[in-house]
Amino acid sequence: MDLFFSKNIKKEKQILSLDESKHCLLSLRKKINDKIWLTEGDGVLYSADICSIKNKKIEYNNLQIISKKINSPKIHIAIAPTKNKSRFEWFLEKATEIGVDEISPLICKNSERKIINETRCVKILIAAMKQAQNSILPKLNKPIVFADFFKKRKKNIYIAHCYDTEKINFKNILFNKKKKKENITILIGPEGDFTTSEIMLSEKMGGTSINLSDNRLRTETAAILASSIAKTIL
Amino acid sequence: MDLFFSKNIKKEKQILSLDESKHCLLSLRKKINDKIWLTEGDGVLYSADICSIKNKKIEYNNLQIISKKINSPKIHIAIAPTKNKSRFEWFLEKATEIGVDEISPLICKNSERKIINETRCVKILIAAMKQAQNSILPKLNKPIVFADFFKKRKKNIYIAHCYDTEKINFKNILFNKKKKKENITILIGPEGDFTTSEIMLSEKMGGTSINLSDNRLRTETAAILASSIAKTIL
Numbered sequence: 001m002d003l004f005f006s007k008n009i010k011k012e013k014q015i016l017s018l019d020e021s022k023h024c025l026l027s028l029r030k031k032i033n034d035k036i037w038l039t040e041g042d043g044v045l046y047s048a049d050i051c052s053i054k055n056k057k058i059e060y061n062n063l064q065i066i067s068k069k070i071n072s073p074k075i076h077i078a079i080a081p082t083k084n085k086s087r088f089e090w091f092l093e094k095a096t097e098i099g100v101d102e103i104s105p106l107i108c109k110n111s112e113r114k115i116i117n118e119t120r121c122v123k124i125l126i127a128a129m130k131q132a133q134n135s136i137l138p139k140l141n142k143p144i145v146f147a148d149f150f151k152k153r154k155k156n157i158y159i160a161h162c163y164d165t166e167k168i169n170f171k172n173i174l175f176n177k178k179k180k181k182e183n184i185t186i187l188i189g190p191e192g193d194f195t196t197s198e199i200m201l202s203e204k205m206g207g208t209s210i211n212l213s214d215n216r217l218r219t220e221t222a223a224i225l226a227s228s229i230a231k232t233i234l
Numbered sequence: 235m236d237l238f239f240s241k242n243i244k245k246e247k248q249i250l251s252l253d254e255s256k257h258c259l260l261s262l263r264k265k266i267n268d269k270i271w272l273t274e275g276d277g278v279l280y281s282a283d284i285c286s287i288k289n290k291k292i293e294y295n296n297l298q299i300i301s302k303k304i305n306s307p308k309i310h311i312a313i314a315p316t317k318n319k320s321r322f323e324w325f326l327e328k329a330t331e332i333g334v335d336e337i338s339p340l341i342c343k344n345s346e347r348k349i350i351n352e353t354r355c356v357k358i359l360i361a362a363m364k365q366a367q368n369s370i371l372p373k374l375n376k377p378i379v380f381a382d383f384f385k386k387r388k389k390n391i392y393i394a395h396c397y398d399t400e401k402i403n404f405k406n407i408l409f410n411k412k413k414k415k416e417n418i419t420i421l422i423g424p425e426g427d428f429t430t431s432e433i434m435l436s437e438k439m440g441g442t443s444i445n446l447s448d449n450r451l452r453t454e455t456a457a458i459l460a461s462s463i464a465k466t467i468l
Contacts, residue, residue: 097452228459
């Protein structure tokens with residue numbers, strides 16, 4: 001199954017973008033009358049036929065809905081971008097493959113990186129979605145300062161940190177969760193960890209301090225393990 | 235806690251290797267009388283004091299056992315090395331952080347890479363173990379041809395593949411496993427997947443075909459997700 005991304009499948013003019021058309025024609029050597037699969041990244045998977053190629057762009061017809069996918073519950077990872085860009089990009093790829101729904105780059109006191117290249121990050125997410133034959137593209141939010149994060153979100157927030165305070169094992173929390181279908185948010189700190197005031201703020205706002213492993217995990221590993229644990233149990 | 239690796243902690247002469255001494259003195263700026271932590275990677279964690287520096291090598295004394303860790307059950311990942319070396323190396327790092335016990339590079343019919351740089355791989359494992367403050371170093375076996383793999387191992391073998399045959403969801407198998415303390419082995423194929431004859435051979439030898447996700451996962455993602463699922467449930 002060769003999956004392509006389009007922002008405007010439901011629009012009247014059924015045309016693939018130049019990038020997607022290139023991938024389809026040059027890398028995968030598709031031709032007129034070949035079948036392709038399409039998604040807007042919203043969980044809906046379509047099939048269509050290539051009917052013509054104009055100005056290097058593919059036009060398609062016979063659009064049909066093949067399936068609709070909804071992740072329930074949804075997993076939102078709020079993560080401090082790593083100092084080393086490629087580690088954050090690895091996280092984006094793996095999170096898409098595993099099936100994370102939403103990603104918020106989190107700007108913390110100890111963050112060494114406070115900006116991300118959004119265009120590049122979205123490209124990585126789309127490539128991973130296509131490769132994984134997943135019809136859900138994680139929503140990438142704008143970077144947000146730690147304290148502001150709690151202005152909108154109040155419920156089912158878990159904060160993973162390395163301080164030796166009272167923490168609950170994340171998998172035990174999820175195993176004991178009565179309403180397993182509630183969406184959850186997991187906060188993952190930067191290389192220097194959250195500060196104690198950030199943890200106190202999170203707890204004041206209803207966040208729960210969690211422990212993911214006996215080992216000290218890198219930022220991107222913690223995020224992928226937390227996503228995997230949630231996917232396994234919920 | 236600054237953890238160092240030594241092959242010979244129990245030997246009479248208590249000296250760190252040149253590499254480990256460099257890391258300790260130059261990167262972490264440790265001095266005589268400073269406390270360090272040591273492991274052979276067998277789960278035993280020691281503390282010791284730096285007592286002298288000779289020929290750029292650290293000598294230590296006051297060796298004491300701090301803790302002994304045993305992973306139970308043990309997780310063994312047999313994985314086809316990826317075409318792109320860095321993806322395999324990423325797997326080695328993450329597997330160590332998550333707590334995998336044994337890794338076998340698997341040579342399959344569709345493998346595009348049939349050799350690994352063992353010295354480099356062990357270096358990555360040791361660095362990840364130290365970083366994760368984990369006292370268990372995964373055992374890295376020699377690359378083994380798929381068919382030979384089954385000559386030694388017969389029990390609790392799970393093979394993850396993308397064919398549309400009868401497969402059981404991996405997490406459901408583990409949730410229903412009565413004897414949860416049995417060690418398990420998970421086989422992860424190369425970019426082009428296992429061949430049907432490899433899957434048939436595995437099933438003939440008692441292996442169980444499993445499904446890890448609705449998405450099509452890259453080799454290294456499948457291995458990390460499988461390890462995370464096993465760590466979560468067992």
